[in-house]
Amino acid sequence: MPKKAMDGKKVRWTRAQKLEAKRSEVRAQRDDRDRGQRRDQGAATRTDRRDRTDRREGAPSGRDRYERRDRAPRRDGEDRGAGRRDYAARDDRRDYSRDDRRSDRRWSNDRDDRRSTDRRDDRGGDRPARRSYRDDRRPSYRDDRRDDRRPAYRDDRRDDRRSSFRDDRWDERRDDRRPAYRDDRRDERRSSFRDDRRDDRRPAYRNDRRDDRRPSFRDDRSERRDYDRPRREDRATEPRTAPVREQRSAEPISLEGNGFAALELPEVLVERLARDGITAPFPIQVATIPDALAGRDVLGRGRTGSGKTLSFGLPMLTRLAKGGKARPGQPRAIVLVPTRELAMQVSDALQPLVHIIGLRHKLVAGGMPYEPQLSALERGVDVLIATPGRLIDLMERGAADLSRVEIAVLDEADHMAEMGFLEAIQQILDQVPTDGQRLLFSATLDRGIDTVVEQYLTDPVEHATDDGTASVDTMDHHALLIEPRYKKAVTAEVANRPGRTVVFVRTKLGADRVAGELRDQGVMAAALHGGLNQSQRNKVLGAFKDGKVPVLVATDVAARGIHVDDVGVVLQVDPPADHKDYLHRAGRTARAGEKGTVVTLALPHQRRTMQRLLDEAGVGTSLQNARPGDDVIRATGGSTPQGAPISEQDLQRLISPPRASRGGRSYGDRGPRQGGRGRYGDRNRRDGSSYGGRDRFGRGHSAR
């Protein structure tokens, strides 16, 4: 790590940075032993990387040079945020307000222009010029970014990963008490893969596809398989006026008075939206679309359900359609989202628009087969909608090269800026050309989001369509103080209501447990959490969207972005961790102008935390005592459940109807099918039993 001083400048570090440098050195030595002479290569690469960053962030002022040096170790260290934090914490910089910094950044970018201008005479220094993607600029990027850099990354990471892997296995070998669910997950995953591939189901799908879809996109779809289901359901629930196909082509669509047309979006897009009954843009769309169309970096805040997907989707597609063609392995835009469900939703929402404007998109996320994603990339894809893990994976495989990304979008950015995610996001965004457009959307604009904003956004326009607190006018908030012994009963009463209910719990185990308890009391409920394999997740979510399962018991996987209409009540069985989480969870109801109720349960020992949380969230309510049967609960529409216990098998039968039944049936005709479990009953039962095992385990705990 002392190699860092290689550029000849004297380096001043804070203590923390020295420490980190020391650690890195130790790591490097260890790597040395492992890898022999590769080290040199790696060192050279590091310099390279730094060089590039300097170009982006560089500014001639002494202060800024200091800052750069100050930050340098970050690039090599594990924690890339560390340098910046230190910097922010330094006494002598306390007066250096955020605004100042921002204007500095703008300045530095101007300088960036000048540098390029020096190299190339024909470029103006103003933003539009900088934003253009010209062929002759590219080679320089490629030089910087490719070849020698990537291997270095790969080595680093692989090393880390390998060691952690080793530990894992080691643990397993000597430890019989290994966490149950880890094992479960691995099993499930494996079996799901096998299922995916083995596939006697495939023929049925293919028929299905041939029926109602145009052949030109068949390629793109060939991987759908399991993911097919929720997609359709999305489409069915998403625009409430879900038009039937024939209706669409029937009458010409008038763009008269169409709010989207007024935003100067291409007619094809406006028309396509109108066909789904989307003619009036939401406030956040009105606010952000013009700026995004103009190519500016946008920082958008809006409650989930406020239409953020279109806010970035429309301008993104419009700008992409204006020119250029995706080259193999080089997407022109990336949309990063924190969860797979969200990725699928975004992909679905954009799909008709992407296609109608003549572009190609691809969903790239974990838990899905690689091959379709690889081949789509190879063919060339304009928009990549991705979760960070798989995208990085593909980058490392050399399948995705981000050096020609013109537009980068971060959805639910506050979540992405959290510990553990941030690093991945940085790794990805570091690969994206610095002069591209960046759009950042989130329900809240803090939680360390500024790190990302400062690092990657240039002179962003900020649009917020609400004040960031809970909206009291469309949402009723109840906070109930209950005794522990009533918790189960109150939960069931609130959940036992007509319409959809989302129940939030803190842990995965808790989700399984509560869902089980609800079913025991005769309330049809299913758990959704990250411990389920992808196909289970899809099935559960699909069944919930279908209305087959009215109660979804979820961890915070579902807190953000999951878009289901008509969720009347959000019930928080476990209080959220902080007021942001409260708002995110609450955002699952009262979507798109509808009414909704948020009920939060708190136990006596949680009373004070809970009240503080309510205040912070800006919900104007306070805790009230409640027991089963109280009026408060009646007021939410809940009632004491009377039904007979629902078994695990009943649930499974409901959420994963026999596969064979799907072949040849049309869109609208997808109720539960009579006639038993069919040929694949066995498969279902096998899935179910592994799930049930965990469930019982969880319930056992709850008896305590």
Next chain:
DNA sequence: AAAAAAG
């Protein structure tokens, strides 16, 4: 402290 994201 938990959850999410790569197998």
